[in-house]
Amino acid sequence: MKTASLFVAVSLALSVAAAQIQQDNRNNNNIFGGNRGGFGNNNNNGFFGQNNGRNGQNNQNNRGNNNNNQNNAGKNNQNNTGKNTGSTGKGATTTTAAAASTSAVAATTAAGATSTAASGNSTDAQSSLTLDPNVIATGFENDGQDVPTAGQVASLTSSNNFINFCLTVPNLPITNGKQITTGSCNPAPMGAIPSVDNMPSAKFTIPKNGDTLAANTPFTITMAVANFETGNFVNAQENYFAAPQQLNGQGQIIGHSHIVVESLTSLDQTTPTNPKVFAYFKGLNAAAVNGLLTADVTAGLPAGFYKVSSINTAANHQPVLVPIAQHGSLDDVSYFTVSDSGAAASAAPPAASASASAVATAATSAAPAKATTPAAGTGKNAPKPPVTQAPAPPAGKGRAPPQPAKRPTPPARVASSRGRRSFAQL
Numbered sequence: 001m002k003t004a005s006l007f008v009a010v011s012l013a014l015s016v017a018a019a020q021i022q023q024d025n026r027n028n029n030n031i032f033g034g035n036r037g038g039f040g041n042n043n044n045n046g047f048f049g050q051n052n053g054r055n056g057q058n059n060q061n062n063r064g065n066n067n068n069n070q071n072n073a074g075k076n077n078q079n080n081t082g083k084n085t086g087s088t089g090k091g092a093t094t095t096t097a098a099a100a101s102t103s104a105v106a107a108t109t110a111a112g113a114t115s116t117a118a119s120g121n122s123t124d125a126q127s128s129l130t131l132d133p134n135v136i137a138t139g140f141e142n143d144g145q146d147v148p149t150a151g152q153v154a155s156l157t158s159s160n161n162f163i164n165f166c167l168t169v170p171n172l173p174i175t176n177g178k179q180i181t182t183g184s185c186n187p188a189p190m191g192a193i194p195s196v197d198n199m200p201s202a203k204f205t206i207p208k209n210g211d212t213l214a215a216n217t218p219f220t221i222t223m224a225v226a227n228f229e230t231g232n233f234v235n236a237q238e239n240y241f242a243a244p245q246q247l248n249g250q251g252q253i254i255g256h257s258h259i260v261v262e263s264l265t266s267l268d269q270t271t272p273t274n275p276k277v278f279a280y281f282k283g284l285n286a287a288a289v290n291g292l293l294t295a296d297v298t299a300g301l302p303a304g305f306y307k308v309s310s311i312n313t314a315a316n317h318q319p320v321l322v323p324i325a326q327h328g329s330l331d332d333v334s335y336f337t338v339s340d341s342g343a344a345a346s347a348a349p350p351a352a353s354a355s356a357s358a359v360a361t362a363a364t365s366a367a368p369a370k371a372t373t374p375a376a377g378t379g380k381n382a383p384k385p386p387v388t389q390a391p392a393p394p395a396g397k398g399r400a401p402p403q404p405a406k407r408p409t410p411p412a413r414v415a416s417s418r419g420r421r422s423f424a425q426l
Helices: 002-028 080-120 343-351 357-375 409-417 421-426
Strands: 201-206 212-214 218-226 253-264 280-284 294-295 305-313 331-341
Touching: 201 305, 218 253, 218 305, 253 294, 280 294
Parallel strands: 212 331
Antiparallel strands: 201 218, 218 294, 253 280, 253 305, 305 331
């Protein structure tokens, strides 16, 4: 009996203990938290979670402090570990933002590199940084000495159209559209060249060679042009030599002209002039009217000797280019005189000029006038051998000594009584 009672008591105790263990297991699930285990966040969370974790709330075991009460590690359903986790989350958010910012900068840099690469590899040939093989001039690789000529020098050569030529003169800045007075290197190509039938030409109509103008008196220079679309000029301060020569629909050079007047010591001056010194300069920005370009010299010029020249250029101010080496002048020049009186007598200096054909013509026409001037006077400079003896007596005086052989001849009688006319006839 005692043995049976003892057995019942032990069984009851074991049953109570087992029930208690099952209850603990239901409340606590496991030693590291709920069914989710690990690092969960809400009810039944794991290791660092809320409510039930290792240090979480224990509803029905002896370790807790009242049912539904929180332990020291898990106050208000959030343990300190959970708070730290939140803090760590904020730090992670900040780090993520910084990483995103760095990524944005990298993306911007990449975009710039992509833009540069796109420019370099652009399908638009005019913005591409790559030389198109279709425009490579293979003739540039020949220095020309395969057909030697006395005195001929070898040409520079290039297999890439001289695109980096300016690197060979590092002491010079790139022209870059500026008028650099100390010198520069210009990378712009020469451009479009007209046909021989469209080569431009010019001729001054005022002043003409040998003309004489009055000093300090306004006058207008006029010049006729042909095969030239004038009136096209770019900003000379920003686009000087900055683009190739261009042609219009008729194949003529698109550009404009300039007029420059230089002072001379005389019309037969043989020393070169100084290009930095001139008496008058004018860019002719307007288009030609009826084939004529004009420039008003509003203050005139002081007395002296001058030459007026044209400078025909493309739109970007570079001198015009034509297709062949042997051609007539593409510009014109005229030599003229300015005198205080503007009298034709100042045309005498052209008689001494041997450089201009028109001046030589003026000299030829002036020479007879000079020779006949003394003839209208006393006739003292007349050569004696070809002249009869009629001029010997004073004009209008008596007759010549008796010469029976010559009396019947009427011309002799006129000559003896009209010596002045006789000399003029000679």
